[in-house]
Amino acid sequence: MKRTSMFLRGFRRRTGRPAVELAVLFRSIVDQSRTVHPVAADFLNHFMDGAGETRTLSQRWLRSFRAIRRAERKNHRRFERQLAREAHRLDDGASTWLNDHWDARINAFIGTELFYVSRMSLLRSQGSFVLTRTGREVTVSGTVRHHWVDPYDWDRGRWVYIPRHGFVPIAVGRDLVEADEARNYLMESRHVQTLEGTCRDGRWPRRGRATFVWALVRKNP
Template identity: 80%
Template sequence: MFLRGFRRRTGKPVPELVTLFRSTIDGGRQVHPIAADFLEHFMDGAGASRRMSPRWLRSFRVIKKAERRNQRRFERQLAREAKLLRDGTSTWFHDRWDARINAFIGTELFYVSRMSLLRSEGSFVLNRAGAEVRVSGTVRHHWFDPYDWDRGRWVYIPRHGFVPIAVGRELVEADEARNFLMESRHVQTLRGTSLDRPWPRRGRTAFAWSSVRTKHR
C-alpha cells in the first residue's frame, strides 16, 4: 500500500540503503521471486531493459481485463465498419488502443509494476459477400512500464514493513542502482463474421480470439 510521506529524503547513508534493498531481495525470493529478481536487476542491471514472460504477466486478472478492454474496442469498431461495407467489396482497417493498468495491492505484480500500460495495435481485413462480412486480423499487444522509484511515498514490503520509496531514488542518484524499462509482447489473431438481417430482426456479430505462440526472449 502506498501512503503519502512527509520526508522526501531518507537522511540515511547510502551503504545502509544498499543493505536494506539487498536484504529485501534475499528475503523476498520465496514469497515473490519475480519481484525479487526485478529488484536485483534494478541494483545490478546497469539500466538494461527486461523482457517479461507473457504467460506470467497474463496470469493476473487485471492484465487480462485490460487486454479484453482493448479487444472490445476493436470489436465495436469492426462491427461499425462491417455495416458500411458494400456487397462484393473489401476494406483494410488499422488502429491502436491503450489500456491503463493498476495492479491490485498484495499481488506480486504490484511489487513489480504498480501502474503500467497495455498498447494494442491491430490490422484487419473485412470482406462482404451478400449479407455476411468476414473479418480477420492480427493484434500485437505491448505491455510496458519504467521500473523506477518516486519520492515522498512509502510501500509496504512483507517482512520489512513500510519502506520509503525515496530509498530507490537515492540509490539511483548515488549510482548504486539504475532505472530500466520492463516490457512484454504477445500476439493474437481475430476471426469473425457480421451478418446483416432485414428489419425487425437484429444483425449478428461473432468474434473469436486466439493467441499466437511466440518464444519468450
C-alpha cells in the same frame, strides 16, 4: 522509533539516510523475497545491479494476472465495436483494411506479485484487420500485437508495503539512483493474438449480430 521515522520520510522526496544503509535494506528485501515473490526479487535485484538494461517479462507469467487479462479484454472490446461499425458501412462485394491501436492503463492488485514488479503500466494493442462483405455477412480476420511496457523507476507514490519489511518509502529508490547505487530501467513484454469473426446484418427491426474469436499465438519453445 527508527521504523516510524522511516515511515514519515516516505512522505518526503528524500529519506535523508546514507545510501549504504538504504542499499542494505533493498538487498535484504531481495534475499527475503526470493521464496515468496521470485520474479519481483529478481527485478529489484536488477535495479540494484545498476546496469539499466531493458528486461523482458515472460508472456505466460504476465498474462497469469487478472489485471493484465482485463486490460487485454478491454482493448478486444474496443476493436470489436470498431470492426462492427466498419462492417456496417461496407458495400456488398467490397473489402477494406482497418489498422489502429488502443491503449489500456493497468493498476495491479495490491498483494499480487505483479504489484511488486509493476504497480501501474500500459498495454498497447496494435491491430491490423481485413473485412470482406458477401451479401448480409462480413467476414473479419486479423492480428493484434500487444506490447506491455512500464519503467522500473521507484518514482510514483509515497510508500509501498512489503511483507516482512513493513512500509518502505518510495524515496529509498530515488536516493539509491541519485547515489548511483541503482539504476532505472524499462520492462516490457510482447504477445500476439489472431482474430476471426463475422458480422451479420439484421432485418429491421432486429439488430445485426457479430461474433469474434480470439486466439493466442504460441511462441516456439
